[in-house]
Amino acid sequence: MSNTQAMATSxxxxxxxxxxxxxxxxxxxxxxxxxxxxxxxxxxxTINAATTAYTVTGEVSGTGYSAGGVTVTNATAPTTGGTTGxxxxxxxxxxxxxxxxxxxxxxxxxxxxxxxxxxxAHTFGSQTVxxxxxxxxxPVNDASNALIRIx
Amino acid sequence: xxxxxxxxxxxxxxxxxxxxxENDNETTSWVEYWDGDEMVHRSVSVHLKKPMISTSxxxxxx
Numbered sequence: 575m576s577n578t579q580a581m582a583t584s585x586x587x588x589x590x591x592x593x594x595x596x597x598x599x600x601x602x603x604x605x606x607x608x609x610x611x612x613x614x615x616x617x618x619x620t621i622n623a624a625t626t627a628y629t630v631t632g633e634v635s636g637t638g639y640s641a642g643g644v645t646v647t648n649a650t651a652p653t654t655g656g657t658t659g660x661x662x663x664x665x666x667x668x669x670x671x672x673x674x675x676x677x678x679x680x681x682x683x684x685x686x687x688x689x690x691x692x693x694x695a696h697t698f699g700s701q702t703v704x705x706x707x708x709x710x711x712x713p714v715n716d717a718s719n720a721l722i723r724i725x
Numbered sequence: 726x727x728x729x730x731x732x733x734x735x736x737x738x739x740x741x742x743x744x745x746x747e748n749d750n751e752t753t754s755w756v757e758y759w760d761g762d763e764m765v766h767r768s769v770s771v772h773l774k775k776p777m778i779s780t781s782x783x784x785x786x787x
Contacts, residue, residue, distance in 0.1 A: 581781045660776075671728050694777045698751045705728045706756075706768030713773060722777045 586659030586724040590652030600688065608687035612667045613643035615680040617700045628682060628690035638672035646683060655717030659724040662715035669708040677702055681710060694722055727758060729765035739765065750775045
């Protein structure tokens with residue numbers, strides 16, 4: 575036998591569930607998962623790794639779209655596979671019967687329970703929607719394809 | 726019936742146009758309905774293919 579330097583795989587998954595607090599943390603209201611939301615941003619906006627929280631600046635607007643976006647369905651807890659911690663929303667993110675005439679190309683997933691803090695930004699080809707539905711379908715929730723992975 | 730800028734309309738009365746885009750980042754498909762030269766409905770479905778990955782590292786002792 576020998577010892578191997580490594581970050582515990584379990585830690586990677588537990589980070590996603592907020593089990594560890596290596597710095598000052600927050601007092602949580604309960605043990606349930608936070609509420610996550612998904613907001614769309616114009617192609618002219620500046621959403622990136624430096625984005626710390628949801629912002630109305632650059633967010634799309636139009637008929638049927640509410641500022642802040644929609645709630646992300648989160649019925650599947652983060653988990654691990656191999657040496658990767660991962661998580662994916664458990665359903666498509668859908669904006670139903672909206673009209674968004676200015677091109678948008680980004681969705682920001684953020685934590686509305688924790689002061690709207692940003693989680694991740696995902697880009698795609700610029701789109702518009704007219705009296706229709708915009709759907710973001712999720713990748714397979716596994717260690718190779720999940721939407722968010724800590725490898 | 727389908728939602729349009731003119732209210733619900735019979736799809737059969739409209740021209741349907743479809744398209745698809747695929748690259749390393751996404752597979753996207755869209756459907757449009759046209760009333761003459763006016764687009765009255767456009768829906769889009771984006772399948773994200775490229776996940777967010779954060780690679781973890783730990784340091785040794787110096």
